Amino acid sequence: MPLLDVRGTAAFGFLRVTKHYLPHVARLCLVSTFLEDGTRMWLQWSEQSEYIDSTWSCGLFIANLFVLINLLGQLGCCVLILSRNFVQHACGALFGIIALQMVAYSILWDLKFLMRNLALGGGLLLLLAECRGEARSVFAGVPSLGHQSSPKHLLQLGGRVLLVLMFMTLLHFDLSLQSQHTAPSALMDGGGHAEGGGVETLARV
Numbered sequence: 001m002p003l004l005d006v007r008g009t010a011a012f013g014f015l016r017v018t019k020h021y022l023p024h025v026a027r028l029c030l031v032s033t034f035l036e037d038g039t040r041m042w043l044q045w046s047e048q049s050e051y052i053d054s055t056w057s058c059g060l061f062i063a064n065l066f067v068l069i070n071l072l073g074q075l076g077c078c079v080l081i082l083s084r085n086f087v088q089h090a091c092g093a094l095f096g097i098i099a100l101q102m103v104a105y106s107i108l109w110d111l112k113f114l115m116r117n118l119a120l121g122g123g124l125l126l127l128l129a130e131c132r133g134e135a136r137s138v139f140a141g142v143p144s145l146g147h148q149s150s151p152k153h154l155l156q157l158g159g160r161v162l163l164v165l166m167f168m169t170l171l172h173f174d175l176s177l178q179s180q181h182t183a184p185s186a187l188m189d190g191g192g193h194a195e196g197g198g199v200e201t202l203a204r205v
Contacts, residue, residue: 023130024082030123031078034094038074041067052104066104073097087131091124115165122162129155 041048045067052063074097077090098117107113129152 027082027127027130030127031081033120033123034074034097035078038071038078041071041074045071055106056104066100070097070101081127084131088128091128094124095121118162119165122159122165125155125159125162129153129159 045064048067048070049060049063052058052066053060056063073093077094077097080086080090098120102108102114102117105113107117132152132155
């Protein structure tokens, strides 16, 4: 019993010290994919613009504008989210960027990347749930339906469901029905594990 008491005290002390830092780490994990993609837009500017131009024949100006929007939009919104400023507007802008990329890169027809983008949307729902305060009752003194039906908890539920799709993308399904195994290349995708690491921490804030 004394050993259990010592361990319990140590665990409580650890949580008490880190509870102010874990939400920030969780937010960083949830936006890490956007940070990585925005950085890649800067490092691969010419390749990205040439791809958009060759795919849509829209001209280099429109292609460069697309890369610029993705670069500034993702990095700027991540800074706003991490600094806790205009989080709802930043999440809305990131939702727009996800939709734009789904069309520009024809992700709608690729099941793996479609599920990964839905998972990114789940992470944004968790961020919205965290910054959204409990809705005040219109009628003072009238009992509410319970906190489980509040918008915050509905957002958390939707975010958790969508984030499950991210882990499904780590599975490689062999359509020939000969084998089903984990794809090693999927484990190298940027942002996947980092985003998953912040789910439960932020969902409990």
